[in-house]
Amino acid sequence: MKKSDCMFERVSHLGVSIALFIIALGFSVISIVGLPVVGFVIAAPVFLLAGWFLTAPRSQECRLT
Secondary structure, three states: OOHHHHHHHHHHHHHHHHHHHHHHHHHHHHHHHOOHHHHHHHHHHHHHHHHHHHOOOOOHHHHHO
């Protein structure tokens, strides 16, 4: 595996985590404004998923380089 492929993997994880974080912030605003319980129940797992993608483990090939 080329080193550039590993760099793309890290950038894609970062991009997905930023997108999920923005979506979670939108759900948080919805929960504050309109649907307090439902919005928070949806926003909390999305925040956790964004955090997981931010710290997601790298593939086996990229760990070796």
